[in-house]
Amino acid sequence: MMDGITPEAARHILPAGPGKVVGRGVARIEDGPLLRGEGRFAADVNFPRQLHMRVVRAELAHARLLRVDASAARTMPGVVAVWTAEDVAEIPPIPFRATKVRGLEPYCQPVLARDRLRYVGEPVAVVFADDAYRAEDAAEMVVVEAEELPVLLDATAPPAEFAPGLDTEPTVVRKEYGEVGAAFRAAHAVVELELSVGRHSGVPLETRGAIARYDASSDVLELHGTAKKQHWNRDEIARLLGRPPNGVHLFEGHVGGGFGVRGELYPEDLLVCAAALRLRRPIKWIEDRREHFVATNHSREQHHRIRAAVDAEGRLLAIDDAFFHDQGAYVRTHGARVADLAAGMLPGPYRLPAYRVAGHFRLTNKTPAATYRAPGRFETTFVRERLMDAIAHRLGLDPVEVRRRNLVAAAEMPFARPLDTLGTDIILDSGDYEGLLDKALARFGWDAMQEELAARRAAGECVGAGLAFFVEKSGLGPSDGVRISIDATGAVELVSGAASVGQGVETVLAQICAEALGVDYARVRVVHGRTDRIEFGNGAHASRVTVMSGSATWEAALAVREMALETAGTLLQLPPSELTIAEGVVCRADGATGPSVTLAEVARRMGPNAPEMRGRTPGLTAERWFWSDHMAYPYGVHLAQLRIDRGTGAVTVERYLVANDIGRAINPVLVEGQIRGGFAQGLGGALFEEFRYDPQGQPLSTTFADYLIPTIAEMPVVDVLIAEDAPSPLNPLGVKGAGEGGTNAVGAAFAAAVDDALRRPGAVTSLPILPAQVRRMLDGAA
Structure with missing residues (x-):
């Protein structure tokens, strides 16, 4: 395996060159300066x-x-x-x-x-x-x-004074629909849990x-x-x-x-x-590393008191949740986004007739908090999937079957919930949840694995498996714009208001542009992250770039293509409908031999000094905007197999699978990288990372000696199943975001697997699952 890419995926990495490139794992075009040591970081x-x-x-x-x-x-x-x-x-x-x-x-x-x-x-x-x-x-x-x-360090404690006339609970995020009270009165069973997720944050290599x-x-x-x-x-x-x-x-x-x-x-x-x-x-x-630990945004810390009403078949009737979100000392640029996402996204992939949530957004004397990869979803996927496991145990049902009975069906898509988050209504745009679950179970060999684990337990090993389903959100609008130009040499420049945080923006946008134009993607120069080159932009957040910037790129590239064919048609004395562009050359669409012209020549004929452009705006260029009223919703399932050392309580991941349906993969290799990188951060939040404070509010996690992050030694080989069964109808490419699915359900899957290894349903009620905690659970089991 090289750089987290499996040999199977590596075979699909192509050298730079012309051809159909959307859907292919072409090599990244932004890596040259980094590999040569010519990168330009802040320092x-x-x-x-x-x-x-x-x-x-x-x-x-x-x-x-x-x-x-x-x-x-x-x-x-x-x-x-x-x-x-x-x-x-x-x-x-x-x-x-x-x-x-x-x-x-x-x-x-x-x-x-x-x-x-x-x-x-x-x-x-x-x-x-x-x-x-x-x-x-x-x-x-x-x-x-x-x-x-x-x-004040406990967000579940009564609010205190923040300033005269203001207390430390600025707001309560409330969402509700359906007859919650009636559902609980009619329930066959009510399952209640108290769950918490510890405080941690992104710890980038570069501060x-x-x-x-x-x-x-x-x-x-x-x-x-x-x-x-x-x-x-x-x-x-x-x-x-x-x-x-x-x-x-x-x-x-x-x-x-x-x-x-x-x-x-x-x-x-x-x-x-x-x-x-x-x-x-x-x-x-x-920023130095200690400053980063105490000054850069924290995230995650929530405490949930949740209950579910279910019928005798394990089907959800209602969920009622009260959670306490530890915001830290101030409200920073994200506002109450994480609490709002947690409240809106908690139902996940399940059919839920009634729902009520109260998210207590509270300030404490800790570093201010905001978003971190899969914000609000890492937390609530853990909470929701713990609840599904508890329902299965309470009713004596298989955890997989309980999920299957509650999943929204493919025939019900698009599936509207009477909820909103980030200012948009939640409408699950497309999906085949049960179909992906079946694919993941088959890929993992779930049934055979259960027999193998039973035999290993009988031999004295402490081993277990668990799974967790998730729904993500991506493509946050409302708009994104792209400007594409072709110069007199045939080179293509794409200027975008998107930003890059290492996810492969330049390559993906170049692929989309090249696909529409019929050029070599390596000839597309992508300019981003510069406010002097484009007036408006929405950057990179909420897994939006491929959906929003990619769709704007597609529209702009098609507009440039149309302009090029129109001008080329005049030059070649052929209708534009009979022409196409291949490898940067305008030629006959039917493949017949005949005259042709390069895009470079077309661009020259459209230049500012060309007589044909008199009275017209010169340039082979177009700017287009893509607008979206609703987000797209990728989804997936995580499956984990692990082993626990009875002496130390340490958890070792033996096998892991992330199955993720992202609608359409522009570059499957980049998607795999995103998922594996996301898993590494989910692994940290599930098993290692937690910012701790002493009773006086002094941080105890200010170095890598006391804030542990996973290293390559803790990273298993993660199997990735990329599904494209449910393209999004909300954009011309059918794409959904892929940046956060690898993180989302890791904590939930590990919690289920640790329970299974301990043979103690419901044992894990908090993240991270630290060795000392596991040791106590082992002692309790004994």
């Missing part, structure tokens, strides 16, 4: 006369801020400035993106702490010096005087970085090192700093992992921009 960006910024961070979880004394720091060699809250009082708190949840504004984070310190790691002051080490030395000289206040430069000659502020949401960040930076958006340009370089936590608008981004404007020198800030 690689430097400008003459630049200053380095160092952040002074709070060391108390909750305190009244009395005074910040920076006098000693200001006198140190190389120090140009030291700022506290008074120096940036004119900059408003950082807002959140569009949300239907109201009343969150007072909970937004200021760029520097003002009256209170609310979590360890909160920015209190910033130092600017001519050297990174001098800045760090000076930061240590800044004295922060504060009076400790009571610390955050921001480099700002003000070009006075053009009155443009530049920010380098951005990712994910360049255009929204541009607009907010401009608004918060009192500049027009066209006077702010954001530039994306290579990104060493995003995972939802990178690319948001953080205090540090605004501070480097403000400093570049005020100090008239470039400002560079690179």
